Amino acid sequence: MNDVLARCRLLAEATEEPGFITRTFLSEPMHAVHAHLRGWMERAGMSVFTDHAGNLRGLYPSARASSPRLFIGSHLDTVPRAGAFDGVLGVVLGVALIERLDGRRLPFEIEVIGFSEEEGVRFGLPFIGSRALIGDIDDQLLTMIADAIGAFGLVPSRIDEARAADDALGYLEFHIEQGPVLESLDLPLGVVETISGQNRLALLFEGQANHAGTTPMNLRQDALAGAAEWIGAVEREARAVAGAVATVGRVNVSPGASNVIPGSVATSLDVRHAEDAVRHDLVTRLLRCAEQTAADRCLTVSWEQRLDQAAVAMDSILVQMLERAVASSGRPVHRMSSGAGHDAMIVARRMPAAMLFLRSPGGISHHPDESVLAEDVAAALEVGERFLRELEQRHA
Numbered sequence: 001m002n003d004v005l006a007r008c009r010l011l012a013e014a015t016e017e018p019g020f021i022t023r024t025f026l027s028e029p030m031h032a033v034h035a036h037l038r039g040w041m042e043r044a045g046m047s048v049f050t051d052h053a054g055n056l057r058g059l060y061p062s063a064r065a066s067s068p069r070l071f072i073g074s075h076l077d078t079v080p081r082a083g084a085f086d087g088v089l090g091v092v093l094g095v096a097l098i099e100r101l102d103g104r105r106l107p108f109e110i111e112v113i114g115f116s117e118e119e120g121v122r123f124g125l126p127f128i129g130s131r132a133l134i135g136d137i138d139d140q141l142l143t144m145i146a147d148a149i150g151a152f153g154l155v156p157s158r159i160d161e162a163r164a165a166d167d168a169l170g171y172l173e174f175h176i177e178q179g180p181v182l183e184s185l186d187l188p189l190g191v192v193e194t195i196s197g198q199n200r201l202a203l204l205f206e207g208q209a210n211h212a213g214t215t216p217m218n219l220r221q222d223a224l225a226g227a228a229e230w231i232g233a234v235e236r237e238a239r240a241v242a243g244a245v246a247t248v249g250r251v252n253v254s255p256g257a258s259n260v261i262p263g264s265v266a267t268s269l270d271v272r273h274a275e276d277a278v279r280h281d282l283v284t285r286l287l288r289c290a291e292q293t294a295a296d297r298c299l300t301v302s303w304e305q306r307l308d309q310a311a312v313a314m315d316s317i318l319v320q321m322l323e324r325a326v327a328s329s330g331r332p333v334h335r336m337s338s339g340a341g342h343d344a345m346i347v348a349r350r351m352p353a354a355m356l357f358l359r360s361p362g363g364i365s366h367h368p369d370e371s372v373l374a375e376d377v378a379a380a381l382e383v384g385e386r387f388l389r390e391l392e393q394r395h396a
């Protein structure tokens, strides 16, 4: 397991921002991540290729010809100034499980997949890699990302080749919890039951740029003052809904000079809840509030929905298999939901999907202090081996 931690830290050195871990969709440092993983995968007996969505794919053959395929994976991209484990841990753990087979073949294939993009940082659209795996890249998205694909040495028009066959056995994702629950319960692992739904929007508040020194306060159309009033309302409204979270993570002010009244402000909005109806109702209220704030201040506001992702239940059979694997390893079984989004919620549209969470010390993630414990990595590996053993018995 120290190998796993060391490998994740080695991959963390592949960054767009020296001193921090920032690696977005098909950026230059992703080549180094692919090179490292390709070496580990090939030494574990896997044949490796990169599909035209930029997913890195290692295939471990079956003992039988034309047998179904189990996918194990997660994403290789990061948020800006990220931690070293969100995403890559799930891919490195997948390779470690193959290494532990030590050349022994199972009655099914195993593909370890490193998705090219899950966070949605570069183009504001998440899950590009996993959407390609299930054949869900539309022309509009492909047009948006084609140049990035070409610059990485891939061929956009071949992106459909990334699609998984329809007879996939299922998908298993190991991931850090990214929250405080497991640590608060002093548990190493959690079995994910559902993944919360999420909306991601881009809003634009527009007023009138003007001179900061000569424009009286009562004659201003200050786009940033309006956006700020609305952001306060976002926090108030979300606090009032049990189980809801709403975040404005990005604000871009134009023209952005200290002596100019902001003429326009572009913001993000991220809203999540375990129940889709509650989430949609909160989004509607927050957009109405934006309209009212803009009207009160003689501003205009417009928005674009970037993601409306429903909550997703993990596959009950795979969940029970994971629970049996945890229990037979002598560890407490804890079912939980995920506030974070994951590739599993996309892949679940096409095949049975399941996730195993590892404790996040301090509940910290999407931050350089993100970490994972070696003993929890060892636990996850043992549970993964037991999971594969039951799957092997089921397909013997």
Ligand code: HGY
Pocket: 118, 119, 339, 340, 341, 342
């Ligand atoms: O934002 C999320 O939920 C995940 O970390 N991509």
Ligand code: MN
Pocket: 079, 086, 119, 366
């Ligand atoms: Mn993340």
Ligand code: MN
Pocket: 075, 086, 087, 118, 175, 341, 342
């Ligand atoms: Mn993640």
